[in-house]
Amino acid sequence: MVRVTTDRTAAPADDRAPQPAPQPAVRLGTLLDPATVASSDLVDLLAAVCDVPSVSGDETALADAVEHVLRAQPHLDVLRDGDALVARTHLGRERRVVIAGHLDTVPLTEPANLPTRLETAPDGTVELWGRGTVDMKGGVAIALALAVELGRPGTEPVHDVTYVFYDHEEVEASLSGLGRLVRNHPEALAGDFAILGESSNNGIEGGCNGTLRVEVRTHGVAAHSARAWAGVNAIHAAAPVLARLAAYEAREVEVDGLLYRESLGAVGIRGGIAGNVVPDACTVTVNYRFAPSRSVAEAEAHLRELFEGFEVVVTDAAPGARPGLDAPLAADFAAAVQGATGTEPRPKYGWTDVARFAELGIPAVNFGPGDPVLAHKDDERLPVARLAAGRDALRAWLLGA
Numbered sequence: 001m002v003r004v005t006t007d008r009t010a011a012p013a014d015d016r017a018p019q020p021a022p023q024p025a026v027r028l029g030t031l032l033d034p035a036t037v038a039s040s041d042l043v044d045l046l047a048a049v050c051d052v053p054s055v056s057g058d059e060t061a062l063a064d065a066v067e068h069v070l071r072a073q074p075h076l077d078v079l080r081d082g083d084a085l086v087a088r089t090h091l092g093r094e095r096r097v098v099i100a101g102h103l104d105t106v107p108l109t110e111p112a113n114l115p116t117r118l119e120t121a122p123d124g125t126v127e128l129w130g131r132g133t134v135d136m137k138g139g140v141a142i143a144l145a146l147a148v149e150l151g152r153p154g155t156e157p158v159h160d161v162t163y164v165f166y167d168h169e170e171v172e173a174s175l176s177g178l179g180r181l182v183r184n185h186p187e188a189l190a191g192d193f194a195i196l197g198e199s200s201n202n203g204i205e206g207g208c209n210g211t212l213r214v215e216v217r218t219h220g221v222a223a224h225s226a227r228a229w230a231g232v233n234a235i236h237a238a239a240p241v242l243a244r245l246a247a248y249e250a251r252e253v254e255v256d257g258l259l260y261r262e263s264l265g266a267v268g269i270r271g272g273i274a275g276n277v278v279p280d281a282c283t284v285t286v287n288y289r290f291a292p293s294r295s296v297a298e299a300e301a302h303l304r305e306l307f308e309g310f311e312v313v314v315t316d317a318a319p320g321a322r323p324g325l326d327a328p329l330a331a332d333f334a335a336a337v338q339g340a341t342g343t344e345p346r347p348k349y350g351w352t353d354v355a356r357f358a359e360l361g362i363p364a365v366n367f368g369p370g371d372p373v374l375a376h377k378d379d380e381r382l383p384v385a386r387l388a389a390g391r392d393a394l395r396a397w398l399l400g401a
Contacts, residue, residue, distance in 0.1 A: 028065045029072055032148045038155070038395070042387040043118075043128060046141040050132040051115045056104040056175075059083040059167040063103060066165050069144060075151030076163075079188055083167035084177035086188045089151045093160040095329065097398070098189065098362065100178070100353065101140045101197035102169035105132040109378045118384070125383050133382040134370030139197020140165065142369070142391045150398060158400035159329075162191055169353065173318045178353050182360065193329035194357040195394070198350075199370030202390045203343030204334045206258050206323030206365055207358075209289040211351040212299045213267075213316040216241050216307050222280040231278035235271045238282045242266065244306060245286065253291035256323045258347040260291040285315075289349065292320030321355040323347070327363035333397055337367065340393040350375070367394065 031045045054062040063083040070078045076087040083103065108114060108131050116130035147163045149155055166177035173179065181189060198205070218238045223231025250262045264286065271282030290299045296317045304312050324330055325345055334345050348354070348366050357364035369386035 027068060028144065029069050032069060032145065034148055034152060037145050037149050040145070040388075041384065042141050042145055042391060043384045045145065046128060046133065046138060046382070046387060047116045047130075049137045049141050049144075050128075050130050053108065053112075053114055054103050054105055054132070055107050056168050056171045059103045059177075063165070063167065066103070066144065070147060070163070073148055073151070076147065079185060081181055081184055082177060084181050085163075085165045086181065086185065087147055087163045088188070089157070089160045089162075091151065091156055091160050093158065095192040096160040096162060096190065097157075097329065098162045098164060098191040098194040098357070098364075099143050099146065099197070099394075100164035100166070100194060100357075101136055101143055101368075102166050102177070102353070103137075103140065104167055104170050105135065105137075106170050106376050113378060113380065119381070126385070127381040127383050129379070129381040131380060134199050134372070134380045135375035136198050136368055136370065138199065138370050138382050138387060138390070139368035141387065142394065143197055145391055146395060146398070150395070155399070157398040159192075159398065161398065162189070164189065172316045174316075176353070176356075178356055182356060186360070189357075189360060189362075191362050193327060193333070194354070194362050194364035195333070196352055196354050196357075196364060196366050197368040198348070198352045198366040199368040199372045199375060200346075200348070200366045201343070201371055202337075202341050202367070202369050202386055202393065204325075204337050204345040204365050204367055205348035205372075206325050206345050207255065207260075207292050207321040208348040208350065208352045208354050208366070209260055209262065209291060210294065210296060210299060210320030210355070211316070211318050212288045212290065212296060212303065212314065214286050214288070214300075214303055215313045215315055216284045216286055217311040217313065218282045219311075220278065220280045220282075223278040225276045225278055228278050231280070234279045234282040238269070238271070238284055241284050241307060241310060248306070251291065253293055255291055255293045255347075256325070258323050258345065260293075260347045261349055262291055263289045263349075289351065290320065292322045295319065318351055319355055319359070320351065321358035321364065324354075324358065324363035324365070330363045330365055333365065333367075336397040337393055340396070341389070348372075
């Protein structure tokens, strides 16, 4: 049974001693005994998965470790494309469920927030701290545990299951490992319903907002800063762009019974080439998260209208996804989760790959153990009790309990 080992004894929250450098990839199979994984707490497994750094573009070591686990399971057929993996049961079931999660994380902090560490919060909650604990290796650990257990004699799920682990989710959509699988192996992703292990506090988060990133560009005339009147300052010309953003009131939009909250803001600004030169160019990077009732084209038209008079260049875009909770398997799973956790379905404010599944015609929801508010934060952490709770809810539904 996987338990918290003595070298992971929870430390008080204020014990922040320097941590050793992250260790190389481990053989995750040593933490996934098929005979005991159903009753394990998964803490050591999650720690091991997180402690293999896998910032976008550097997922190979973790993908190798995950592949080693999957290929050791006699009930799974495994396919690898780059650093993306697909493992499928073939039990002859009428319907197939896809359980998916990305292996990559955003960059580490400085100093690095790895290796993971256990801490006890003031209220006594034991938490695992470190990059990836929330976004989204908690969901990955749960999926790995289920992939090892379900499909063996005596633990056959009521639906066939496809497990998908993929790279490059935290960067521009064109690099997505899941998108690459869609292009190269669409048949491997076929299913009737998909569950994405993105953090949702062990509740259902339906659909997702779309995302649009644009550059709003201004232009000026370069000059020596001692004779600034001889030039036109492009950074100053960007002031109306920032003013429009500061005055913008984001919408709340109800879609299929869930209330989505939009957001719009500057996420970057650059301009100037030297401390004594009037800048002749400035770029404000803007990110718009829009409700799934709006298409990418409609979102782009909205921003072009908002920034009328300025050059607007689209650099990245991905559509949102409607909740899809009216699909039979989605409704059944949502009811099971609500019965197990007492939480009603909520909207997903961020963009997730449920949108890719929606484009494939597969209803999809987000279900993972972490708190999405902590995703990408320096103090990313997961209460360890949520791991087993999330695993148990998903496991019971897959077994038809």
